[in-house]
Amino acid sequence: MKVTIDGQSIxxxxxxxxxxxxxxxxxxxxxxxxxxYSKLKGSGGKCRCCLVEVTKGSDADTRPMPKLMASCVTxxxxxxxxxxxxxxxxxxxxxxVTEFLLINHPLDCPVCDQAGECDLQNLxxxxxxxxxxxIEDRRTFExxxxxxxxxxxxxxxxxxxxxxxxxxxxxxxxVHGVLNRGDHAxxxxxxxxxxxxxxxxxMIDVCPVGALTDKTFRFKSRVWFNKPxxxxxxxxxxxxxxxxxxxxxxxxxVTARKxxxxxxxxxxxxxxxxxxxxxxxxVIEGPRKFEKNSVINQNNYTRDMKPVKIETEKNILxxxxxxxxxxxxxxxxxxxxxxxEFKEGNV
Amino acid sequence: MAIETISLSGKKKEVSNKKMNFWESxxxxxxxxxxxxxxxxxxxxxVTIKYPEQTRSLSPVYRGQHTLMRDDEGRERCTxxxxxxxxxxxxxxxxxxxxxxPEEKHLYREEKYAxxxxxxxxxxxxCGLCEEACPKQAIYLxxxxxxxxxQTDREDFIYGKDKLVMPLDMAIKNTQNQAAN
Numbered sequence: 233m234k235v236t237i238d239g240q241s242i243x244x245x246x247x248x249x250x251x252x253x254x255x256x257x258x259x260x261x262x263x264x265x266x267x268x269y270s271k272l273k274g275s276g277g278k279c280r281c282c283l284v285e286v287t288k289g290s291d292a293d294t295r296p297m298p299k300l301m302a303s304c305v306t307x308x309x310x311x312x313x314x315x316x317x318x319x320x321x322x323x324x325x326x327x328x329v330t331e332f333l334l335i336n337h338p339l340d341c342p343v344c345d346q347a348g349e350c351d352l353q354n355l356x357x358x359x360x361x362x363x364x365x366x367i368e369d370r371r372t373f374e375x376x377x378x379x380x381x382x383x384x385x386x387x388x389x390x391x392x393x394x395x396x397x398x399x400x401x402x403x404x405x406x407v408h409g410v411l412n413r414g415d416h417a418x419x420x421x422x423x424x425x426x427x428x429x430x431x432x433x434x435m436i437d438v439c440p441v442g443a444l445t446d447k448t449f450r451f452k453s454r455v456w457f458n459k460p461x462x463x464x465x466x467x468x469x470x471x472x473x474x475x476x477x478x479x480x481x482x483x484x485x486v487t488a489r490k491x492x493x494x495x496x497x498x499x500x501x502x503x504x505x506x507x508x509x510x511x512x513x514x515v516i517e518g519p520r521k522f523e524k525n526s527v528i529n530q531n532n533y534t535r536d537m538k539p540v541k542i543e544t545e546k547n548i549l550x551x552x553x554x555x556x557x558x559x560x561x562x563x564x565x566x567x568x569x570x571x572x573e574f575k576e577g578n579v
Numbered sequence: 580m581a582i583e584t585i586s587l588s589g590k591k592k593e594v595s596n597k598k599m600n601f602w603e604s605x606x607x608x609x610x611x612x613x614x615x616x617x618x619x620x621x622x623x624x625x626v627t628i629k630y631p632e633q634t635r636s637l638s639p640v641y642r643g644q645h646t647l648m649r650d651d652e653g654r655e656r657c658t659x660x661x662x663x664x665x666x667x668x669x670x671x672x673x674x675x676x677x678x679x680x681p682e683e684k685h686l687y688r689e690e691k692y693a694x695x696x697x698x699x700x701x702x703x704x705x706c707g708l709c710e711e712a713c714p715k716q717a718i719y720l721x722x723x724x725x726x727x728x729x730q731t732d733r734e735d736f737i738y739g740k741d742k743l744v745m746p747l748d749m750a751i752k753n754t755q756n757q758a759a760n
Binding site for chain 1: 658659660661662664665676677678689690691714715
């Protein structure tokens with residue numbers, strides 16, 4: 233099946249969604265996604281961030297689709313033409329969606345541990361406006377303790393359901409879900425039952441905002457002060473491939489490796505994530521790279537830096553050859569010592 | 580006029596090596612002229628002041644020692660978000676965050692606060708980028724109205740929270756002034 237996104241064509245398998253096709257092309261035209269997660273079945277279709285304009289339905293039915301489509305749940309048709317970033321309507325819709333997502337999201341990025349790797353922060357930086365038009369009180373919840381390892385900030389939640397699906401699909405008996413409806417909907421565990429599942433920590437990685445964060449990393453550092461390294465260890469429960477966030481020789485936190493769309497490559501177990509904070513437990517492979525303009529790259533050098541050798545030393549000390557000729561006044565000859573110093577320098 | 584003879588700065592003087600006459604070669608007139616200039620300056624207003632007993636008034640945009648501000652209720656504004664340290668081109672700022680306990684609500688404004696906040700004044704170039712980056716309006720270089728004093732020990736230039744946080748009485752005075760206005 234041939235699909236054209238922003239003028240770039242690609243052949244894809246039947247059943248691929250527009251978002252997946254866009255990610256195969258890559259670049260600017262990939263729609264942002266807050267709820268869709270390629271590793272979780274049934275995710276997507278909730279946040280409406282990935283709206284795109286379908287200007288031509290297919291070869292068989294060339295009419296454009298009247299409304300903007302959520303690209304993460306719309307399958308491609310043969311000959312479909314899609315406008316993502318080139319469409320004025322799409323950019324306008326993303327701006328509005330961002331504004332809606334931010335209505336109830338608290339402005340506590342300075343406090344939040346997710347800041348710097350937050351999808352909502354990136355989205356609002358790209359598509360949002362700096363001001364809010366919302367004057368009503370924001371939705372707030374009583375803080376709730378859901379265990380020793382995971383910190384829940386319900387105020388920050390955008391109800392993407394990613395964590396619920398993680399709990400559904402990765403762990404054998406789900407202990408948390410969404411309670412209540414509409415404006416009162418919230419992520420919670422049943423009667424404050426602690427999440428003690430072996431893979432429950434993946435909810436932290438999956439969460440696009442700072443609603444679920446690592447309690448062992450709480451307020452320890454900001455993500456951009458840590459140096460991320462790829463590391464692995466032998467684990468009988470999971471693949472053991474992780475990213476270590478180091479500050480000096482100290483492991484501040486352990487996360488799964490995330491790709492360019494901030495989706496984990498492989499899920500890791502709680503033992504790897506929370507219990508191994510000693511560098512001796514890990515085999516460090518090397519620094520982890522991030523997209524060029526990520527704040528995490530701040531002060532990080534991901535390649536070997538060779539010592540700089542200044543080649544101009546001779547010129548600095550002695551000046552250029554042609555200048556030296558000009559300065560040396562022929563009528564005032566230099567003395568023997570002076571001449572030696574002038575030629576060879578006295579350093 | 581030729582370019583060589585034009586004085587663009589107005590200070591160009593023609594020099595000549597003409598021979599001095601007898602009076603000139605005694606230098607008495609020249610010495611007297613010089614003394615007159617010295618005596619004239621004795622009766623002029625002094626341009627120096629007795630620092631540090633006296634200080635000059637600072638311009639409103641002057642950038643001196645940093646202050647970590649308190650809010651109207653005397654709580655520290657800083658939440659240790661790290662943006663000042665991130666923006667600092669000289670990497671002079673370091674901090675360590677801590678979580679506020681329920682009984683410390685009157686001390687710190689937000690859930691998180693800076694347990695340790697240090698500025699190395701030897702590194703600081705007083706560019707004011709930290710002030711610009713601060714999302715909580717917590718750090719200011721214009722509020723302390725003091726300059727960083729000279730020290731003899733390098734260690735003394737690392738200013739901790741004891742020197743940086745705005746004194747409580749100053750915060751109280753500010754709040755009273757605001758209430759009066």
